[in-house]
Amino acid sequence: MDNMTFGVSMVVVGMGGTLLTLWILSLLMLLLKRLFPYKEENEKI
Amino acid sequence: MLDAIMSGLNGLVAGFVHLHWSNPVMILVGLLLLYLGIKKGFEPLLLVPIGFGAILVNIPLAGLMDEEGFLRIIYDAGVMTEIFPLLIFVGIGAMTDFGPLLENPKIFLLGAAGQFGIFLTLALALALGFTKLEAVSIGIIGACDGPTAIYVTSQYAPHLLGAVSVAAYSYMSLVPVFQPPIMKLLTTKEEREINMGSVKKSVSKTTKIIFPIVVTVIAGMIAPKGLPLLGTIMLGNLMKESGAVERLTKASANEIANVVTLLLGISIGATMDGRVFLKYQTILILCLGLLAICLDTVCGVLFGKLMKVITRGKINPLIGAAGISAYPMAARVVQKEGQKYNRRNYLLMHAMGANTGGQVGSVIAAGVMLSVINGMGIV
Numbered sequence: 001m002d003n004m005t006f007g008v009s010m011v012v013v014g015m016g017g018t019l020l021t022l023w024i025l026s027l028l029m030l031l032l033k034r035l036f037p038y039k040e041e042n043e044k045i
Numbered sequence: 046m047l048d049a050i051m052s053g054l055n056g057l058v059a060g061f062v063h064l065h066w067s068n069p070v071m072i073l074v075g076l077l078l079l080y081l082g083i084k085k086g087f088e089p090l091l092l093v094p095i096g097f098g099a100i101l102v103n104i105p106l107a108g109l110m111d112e113e114g115f116l117r118i119i120y121d122a123g124v125m126t127e128i129f130p131l132l133i134f135v136g137i138g139a140m141t142d143f144g145p146l147l148e149n150p151k152i153f154l155l156g157a158a159g160q161f162g163i164f165l166t167l168a169l170a171l172a173l174g175f176t177k178l179e180a181v182s183i184g185i186i187g188a189c190d191g192p193t194a195i196y197v198t199s200q201y202a203p204h205l206l207g208a209v210s211v212a213a214y215s216y217m218s219l220v221p222v223f224q225p226p227i228m229k230l231l232t233t234k235e236e237r238e239i240n241m242g243s244v245k246k247s248v249s250k251t252t253k254i255i256f257p258i259v260v261t262v263i264a265g266m267i268a269p270k271g272l273p274l275l276g277t278i279m280l281g282n283l284m285k286e287s288g289a290v291e292r293l294t295k296a297s298a299n300e301i302a303n304v305v306t307l308l309l310g311i312s313i314g315a316t317m318d319g320r321v322f323l324k325y326q327t328i329l330i331l332c333l334g335l336l337a338i339c340l341d342t343v344c345g346v347l348f349g350k351l352m353k354v355i356t357r358g359k360i361n362p363l364i365g366a367a368g369i370s371a372y373p374m375a376a377r378v379v380q381k382e383g384q385k386y387n388r389r390n391y392l393l394m395h396a397m398g399a400n401t402g403g404q405v406g407s408v409i410a411a412g413v414m415l416s417v418i419n420g421m422g423i424v
Contacts, residue, residue, distance in 0.1 A: 001421065001423070003171045003172075003177065004171075006171065006177055006421070006423070007167065007168040007171040007172070007180075008168070009417070009421070010164055010167055010168065010181075010414065010417060010418075011164045011165065011167070011168050013413075013417050014163070014164040014167075014410065014413055014414050014417060015157075015160075015161050015164050017267070017268070017413040017416075017417065018157045018160050018406065018409055018410040018413050019154065019157040019158070021157075021263075021264055021267050021268065021409050021413065022153045022154055022156055022157040022402070022405070022406055022409060023153075023154060023157075024263060024267075025150075025153060025259075025260055025263060025264065025405075026150040026151055026153040026154060027150075028259050028263060029146075029147055029150035029153070029252075029256065030150050032147075032252045032255055032256065032259065033147065033150075033247070033248065033249075033252055035252075036249045036251040036252045036255070037247075037249060038246065038247045038248055038249045038252075039249065
């Protein structure tokens with residue numbers, strides 16, 4: 001594989017892959033917050 | 046008799062006789078690193094042992110990096126096996142509070158944008174004639190994360206380890222110097238004045254405990270090659286949030302992290318032998334590293350501007366600059382810059398969220414990069 005193809009592929013897949021992974025994780029965090037909502041009295045125990 | 050005395054005297058001056066021109070230069074570089082660490086307070090925990098290691102390895106005939114040398118033993122045992130950066134990651138996880146990030150998960154995306162400099166610099170390094178694996182190691186300076194840079198470089202371009210590590214740690218400490226002008230250049234006064242309100246406490250303990258497990262499993266499945274980095278940081282965080290293993294958490298965040306930081310620093314310094322270090326390539330790497338971190342800031346702020354538009358002005362684009370891994374320095378810079386334009390603006394906790402997102406983002410970016418080059422069959 002030549003350097004040009006490698007560089008462009010890395011930029012596209014690397015940046016896209018990082019963004020996509022963190023987006024999925026942010027959605028999962030929202031889901032976690034819904035499943036286990038914060039309740040002040042529970043947190044004090 | 047006279048011959049014996051002369052031979053003895055020769056032994057005492059042999060160090061001076063074998064001094065290469067590059068050795069005194071590197072001793073001066075070591076002194077500069079010591080000055081920056083001790084006098085200026087720039088990442089002293091690392092710059093002091095790195096600087097001293099650089100001095101040690103540039104004294105001729107001591108053989109500290111020879112096969113039996115004590116620095117070689119430390120280097121082979123901890124850096125080449127990647128154990129040191131991973132142990133440091135357990136400590137980082139044990140010290141990090143992902144609470145502000147969990148309060149507002151969408152700012153996780155800023156932690157991705159803050160890594161774009163890695164990939165853009167990688168492409169530039171390739172254009173400048175570096176090999177593919179060297180370019181990967183140079184680009185990773187943009188993770189703004191010392192252990193990640195060491196982990197990747199020790200695998201793929203160990204001959205660049207000294208330059209990459211010094212660039213990563215020294216630029217990380219210079220974040221307060223070069224970020225503010227970029228932030229000012231890319232944002233309007235109105236944008237810098239946006240008040241994001243206070244961060245409400247809305248994350249349960251259960252969520253905080255499950256978070257590191259979910260991140261490890263999901264991100265590990267997507268980028269398995271980055272799992273050692275991600276797994277160790279999340280293990281540290283799980284120990285902290287569970288509260289069940291307080292002794293291990295404290296040991297990871299203090300004793301283990303301190304010992305490993307010392308050994309890591311001195312063995313990185315030991316890679317800075319003048320004969321190997323002082324070349325055109327090193328200067329190029331230092332320049333590319335600086336560019337990588339500046340590009341991270343540019344991409345982070347621009348993504349912050351995009352999020353401001355999408356959220357109809359609820360996001361202050363300045364917090365995009367905190368989407369890098371320099372924790373908590375980048376968040377403090379955002380807070381300081383925000384308050385310059387609106388004294389009632391408290392961006393710190395929002396920026397902390399983006400900053401912890403940047404920590405996870407840098408590890409994931411490295412993992413994605415390693416998995417992609419593995420998938421391409423480069424390694």
